Amino acid sequence: MKSFENLLPKLVVAPGFVLGFAFIYGLMIWNGVLSVTGSRMLPNYDEFVGLEQYARLWDMDRWYVALKNLGLFSVLYVGGSMALGMLLAIFLDQKIRGEGVLRTIYLYPMALSFIVTGTAWKWILNPSLGLEKLMHDIGWTSFSFDWLVQSDTAIYCVVIAGIWQSAGFAMALFLAGLRGIDDSIIKAAQIDGASLPRIYWRIILPILRPVVFSTILVLSHLSIKAFDLVMALTAGGPGYASDVPATFMFTMSFTRGQIGLGAASATMMLAFVAALVVPYLYSELRSKPHEH
Amino acid sequence: MNAKNLSRLAIYAVLGVAVFFFLAPLYVMLVTSFKDAEQLRSGNLLSLPQGLNLESWQLAWSSACTGVDCRGLKPYFMNSVLMAVPAVLISTAWGAVNGYVLSMWKFRGSEVLFGFLLFGVFMPFQVVLLPMSQVLGYLGLSSSIAGLVLVHCLAGMAGTTLFFRNYYTAIPRELVNAARMDGAGFWRIFVRIVVPMSTPILMVTLIWQFTNIWNDFLFGVAFSGADSKPVTVGLNNMANTTTGVKAYNVDMAAAIIAGLPTMLVYVLAGQYFVKGLTAGAVKG
Numbered sequence: 001m002k003s004f005e006n007l008l009p010k011l012v013v014a015p016g017f018v019l020g021f022a023f024i025y026g027l028m029i030w031n032g033v034l035s036v037t038g039s040r041m042l043p044n045y046d047e048f049v050g051l052e053q054y055a056r057l058w059d060m061d062r063w064y065v066a067l068k069n070l071g072l073f074s075v076l077y078v079g080g081s082m083a084l085g086m087l088l089a090i091f092l093d094q095k096i097r098g099e100g101v102l103r104t105i106y107l108y109p110m111a112l113s114f115i116v117t118g119t120a121w122k123w124i125l126n127p128s129l130g131l132e133k134l135m136h137d138i139g140w141t142s143f144s145f146d147w148l149v150q151s152d153t154a155i156y157c158v159v160i161a162g163i164w165q166s167a168g169f170a171m172a173l174f175l176a177g178l179r180g181i182d183d184s185i186i187k188a189a190q191i192d193g194a195s196l197p198r199i200y201w202r203i204i205l206p207i208l209r210p211v212v213f214s215t216i217l218v219l220s221h222l223s224i225k226a227f228d229l230v231m232a233l234t235a236g237g238p239g240y241a242s243d244v245p246a247t248f249m250f251t252m253s254f255t256r257g258q259i260g261l262g263a264a265s266a267t268m269m270l271a272f273v274a275a276l277v278v279p280y281l282y283s284e285l286r287s288k289p290h291e292h
Numbered sequence: 293m294n295a296k297n298l299s300r301l302a303i304y305a306v307l308g309v310a311v312f313f314f315l316a317p318l319y320v321m322l323v324t325s326f327k328d329a330e331q332l333r334s335g336n337l338l339s340l341p342q343g344l345n346l347e348s349w350q351l352a353w354s355s356a357c358t359g360v361d362c363r364g365l366k367p368y369f370m371n372s373v374l375m376a377v378p379a380v381l382i383s384t385a386w387g388a389v390n391g392y393v394l395s396m397w398k399f400r401g402s403e404v405l406f407g408f409l410l411f412g413v414f415m416p417f418q419v420v421l422l423p424m425s426q427v428l429g430y431l432g433l434s435s436s437i438a439g440l441v442l443v444h445c446l447a448g449m450a451g452t453t454l455f456f457r458n459y460y461t462a463i464p465r466e467l468v469n470a471a472r473m474d475g476a477g478f479w480r481i482f483v484r485i486v487v488p489m490s491t492p493i494l495m496v497t498l499i500w501q502f503t504n505i506w507n508d509f510l511f512g513v514a515f516s517g518a519d520s521k522p523v524t525v526g527l528n529n530m531a532n533t534t535t536g537v538k539a540y541n542v543d544m545a546a547a548i549i550a551g552l553p554t555m556l557v558y559v560l561a562g563q564y565f566v567k568g569l570t571a572g573a574v575k576g
Contacts, residue, residue: 008478009397013390016449017405023420023446024412030423043426088310091303102307104562105314111558111565113507115524116551119531120317123324123540124337134336164317169569176570225416228509232528249418254514259422266418277414285407 028270035263043259053264062240063265066248069155073162073244074223080163081219082212085170090200092171093178103175107168114165118232121161122148125233151241154234158242162229166222170215177211178204217280224272245269325349325545332541352545358529365546367519368526372506372553375437375522379444380501386445387452387497388490392482394453395460396468406457412450420447421514428515435517443515444505451504452497455571459493460486492564499561500568503554523550 035054038047057063088106092099109117124130127146135143147153181204189199205212227246230236236243236251243251245265253262324332325348326341335341354364394406424443425434433439463486471481512522521529527550531543558565 005477009393010399012478013393016386016390017409019446020409020412020449023424024409024415024450027420027423027427028415031419034422043422084310087306091307094300094303096303096307102311104559105311107562107566108318108555108558109314110569111503111554112551113509113524113554115507115509115528116547117317119527119543119547120321122531123544124317124320126540129332129540130337134338137336137339164314168314172566173570221414225418227418228507228524231509231513232531235532246416246418249421250510250514253422263422266416266421269416270419273414273416274411277411281407281410281414285403285410 031263031266031270035260035267037260039259039263041257041259049260053260054267056261057264057268062243063245063248065240066243066245069242070224070244072155073159073226074220076156076159077162077166077223077226078216078219080159081166081170082215084163084167085172085215086174088167088171089174089178090204092175103168103172106171109165110169112165114228115232117161117165118229121157121164122233125157125160148234149238151238154238154242158226158230158233161233162223162226165229166219170219173211173215173218174208177208181207214280217276221273221276224269224276245272321544321548324541325352325548327541329539329541348539348541349545349549351539351542352530352549356530356539356542356546358526358533361518365523365526365530365549368521368523369549371437371516371520371526372523375440375444375520376502376505379441379448379505380498382441383445383448383452383501384494384497386449387454388456388487388494389482390449390453391456391458391460392486394457395463396465396481396486397478406453409450409453412447413454417447417510421510425515435515435520437516437520439515440511440520440522443511444508447511448501448504452501455493455497455500455568456490458571459490463489492567495561495564496568496571499557499564502557503565506554526550 033045034043036048036050037043037045038049038052039045092102096102125145125148126132127149130145132143132145135145148157185203185207186199189203190196194202225246226244227250230242230244230247231250234242236247240248245268249262249265249269252258252265256262320337323339323341324337326343326345327335328345328347331339331341331345352365354366355362356364394402428434428436428439428443431439431442433442467485468481471485476484506522507524508522509524509528512525513528516522516525527546530546
């Protein structure tokens, strides 16, 4: 009876863990297997092609466009969301009246699907009827805004909508960090004659470093996974000008009948995320025992 | 004290501009949805509609066309409900049990297992799309709502386990040890002691899972068939239908309908949603 009681917890979680690990790691390996086959419309495990799909991938102009867009999007999206989020968090931390309401307003986009907000932004950024018409009606008749339909600017529309969606998230994380800082630190610095901006730059920001770090991590991995927003706003277009790896993978796998190539691009995405997250997870788990 | 007042004013001004920036798209969606086709052309993004024209709402809900299918958003909305409810409940219960074991019944290697499980929170799901569609085929669940429920449970389990495990770790061990001394077993402790203390984390997890699953697009577009598409896929198809004149008023009404459930949850239980956001991010 005693040994059964000891065994029970393991027995209870075992089936779930087996399923969960099969889903995460089993399918990951399976995807890797697919990527070394010549699969096209259907998976074909008999045709082993080695690393040929990866060679094809890194030889494709479209893949480089997707990577360039990902780089642009990641830097601007992560940087923009963090800058705006930090600004709002610091300002909200100045004993603002109606702080709760403001916070709710800044954060609500996070509760919405990227498809919902993407549909709205598509209308707002519409070249003739959207922002452009508004400016014309106000009296700025020379205003022209057709970023959404131009190859070299469409990705910036995705950036704008992305920052709008995620800035409140960064704000919430920073605000939680700021609330954890002892007020007396600021008071002491003020008595020493330091100005408020200086205090934030030199004292508060360094204290917030762990929060800043994990925010960068979370936002960057979100940017690698960005799929819905691009699909809703530009669907990768015009042409494939605003493609990102996530839309590239989907198009190759499900509409172009290039399953092997799609699997190879998915493996690359996995490698990007792993390079970002694994060191973080490792350090988090390693440092835990010291905290307790 | 003039400089101080000035800086206060500047702070409020910046926060006010931000309010405008964040609310403007919502405002645009709302006013656009009440306009008719004529007002769409003559007005602009910010102009108010003439009267409350509910036609586009009606169209969006029950008769707008996606390709040749003219049933509006309603069937997709129902699919999302049928998908989200079981997936949210199952993945939450599953996470609760896992978290309970990983915090209070630790065994050799359980921390390592947890570490490997955590990667499931971050992994790009593109990696499972192709194999999973084959698995769903083997199981006879291709293009079905049941298949989507299964995928969401598997994909959400790592996150829900993380939530519960971190929460239960904070419960004093003495409580469990005392119950064990009294002869209470694994399930008894869970049901009588742990579950009653779980209301906050239960709320966080339920809301977090509901928001994620309702808003999912990737699995929806990859694994659903004609009769099992969730509302995000329905909305995207509707908004990208190229036949006929672009009816932005209908698109906006449809977008609001698709976003309403999560928006409602956010307004009613926002603090739990924010806790889920920050917990998932800060505590790895």
